[in-house]
Amino acid sequence: MSMSSFLSMENIHKSFNHVPVLKNVTINVEHGEIHALLGENGAGKSTLMNILGGVHHPDEGTIVLNGQTVEMVNPRTSQSYGISFIHQELNVVSDLRVYENMFLGAELENKFGFVKVEEMCRRTNEILAQLGVNIHPKTYVRQLDTSYKQMIEIARALLHKSRLIIMDEPTTALAEHEVRRLFALMKNLKQTGVSIIYISHKLKEIEEVCDTYTVLRDGKVVGSKRMKDEHLDEITKLMVGKSVSEDRLIESHAFGQVALEVKNLTHEGFFKDINFTVRKGEIVGFTGLAGDGRTELFESLFGYRKKYTGQIKIFDRVVTIKHPTQALKAGMGLVPKDRKENAIIKDLNVIQNMSLSSMAHFEKAGFIKGKTEREKFNFYQQKLNIKVPNPKTTIDKLSGGNQQKVVIAKWLEVNADIIIFDNPTQGIDVGAKREIYQHIVSLAAQGKAVIILSSEAPEIRKVCHTIHVMYQGEVTAQFAGEEATDDEIMSYATGSKRGR
Ligand SMILES: Nc1ncnc2c1ncn2[C@@H]1O[C@H](COP(=O)(O)OP(=O)(O)OP(=O)(O)O)[C@@H](O)[C@H]1O
Ligand SMILES: [Mg+2]
Structure with missing residues (x-):
């Protein structure tokens, strides 16, 4: 001693x-x-x-x-x-x-x-x-x-x-x-x-x-x-126990048609004049600091907020989205942040939690792939290295990060055309973070349009084709993923630079 x-x-x-x-x-x-x-x-x-x-x-x-x-x-x-x-x-x-x-x-x-x-x-x-x-x-x-x-x-x-x-x-x-x-x-x-x-x-x-x-x-x-x-x-x-690669995860490839196009989206006091597109196969990141309006923007896009103006087009069709079910019908899926606070039932076991329906509407709409619960569990346990003594243990006996892994695994099964991930790797260790991003990259390779919201620029730089930086409700910069540096992103996120 x-x-x-x-x-x-x-x-x-x-x-x-x-x-x-x-x-x-x-x-x-x-x-x-x-x-x-x-x-x-x-x-x-x-x-x-x-x-x-x-x-x-x-x-x-x-x-x-x-x-x-x-x-x-x-x-x-x-x-x-x-x-x-x-x-x-x-x-x-x-x-x-x-x-x-x-x-x-x-x-x-x-x-x-x-x-x-x-x-x-x-x-x-x-x-x-x-x-x-x-x-x-x-x-x-x-x-x-x-x-x-x-x-x-x-x-x-x-x-x-x-x-x-x-x-x-x-x-x-x-x-x-x-x-x-x-x-x-x-x-x-x-x-x-x-x-x-x-x-x-x-x-x-x-x-x-x-x-x-x-x-x-x-x-x-x-x-x-x-x-x-x-x-x-x-x-x-x-x-x-081994090195985790720091390399970028994506290769540039040709994208498909525009899946989501947003024009002049505005919600006074939250976000203003937002314009962007996401094509099939593309991964688009949104980053910024607190109060940047990013979460509110996507809550609106997903129908959780109703008082916004502007135009949303999904596969070339103008859509009205004022309720989450409309977003789901139109082909969007949103993986919310603060998953754990809302998404875990402590008395249920791990498999039950993984197949649980805070997702009822996804299932109704037929968005869940047909894997059996057990197969799904085995697959992600191995992929994300979920440590669990046995799948029948109640979820509260798992470490915090392993609980997160169970919840994120559930959401990785969402089979929508346009998928929005809000803060997907919160509380997850560096090895599994990389696995989750790899999974997101493979979703894009299958032709999904993907959006990632994160405050951790160094992380999303590795997986995004395009990055939008927000400051006080406006997009202040847009980068191709590989050209952005953390410092540069930060200077647009803090508002000390704008208009790129
Ligand atoms: N009350 C408990 N009953 C049974 N097993 C438990 C209990 N608490 C923790 N464990 C087990 O002990 C191991 C270590 O868990 P611990 O919560 O200490 O991990 P951790 O390092 O904090 O991980 P994390 O980064 O995910 O929070 C895990 O395998 C977990 O399942
Ligand atoms: Mg812990």
């Missing part, structure tokens, strides 16, 4: 139902460092942190905090040692108000036992302001977007003045400017001696904000170093 470490988890073993998930794991975290915990989906990251957080108990091993061996009996013990946990699965209570969530289990009371509502609201406001979030503390959480729920989790950790904050994929639902704010805050916390354990599949974030890292592979530590001593490619290789 390293005597100086603030935290050492030593020789940790953990099995679920006799299946070993952590094997002799040791990790050391120093005062005031941001330590990345890395590994593929199912490698054991959340389990290790759940042990530190008192949610699970190790079968063997010790936790040493500030030189003292401690036992994390339950989450409250862990909190009492100054550890806060921002969970991968959002852990806010929808039926409570924002401030009630912030102070849950630690309500402020006066000496007569009355809760001090106004005081809690004031402190909530203070912290949300630091995060640049503008919501009323008395709002019910159920009324909020996913990104705000994630912000409340983060705010709660800040409130409790922790010495160690565990952040398990804190940025999945955050927009770029929110990520910036979070990173600025993390750097400030670090200056005050707070340590952070940071889990993410966004390797660029890791490189930017972390000082040290530990990589888990199949429940074992396979590397631990200072960040600046290692190249990201090497870290990826440690995670996946």
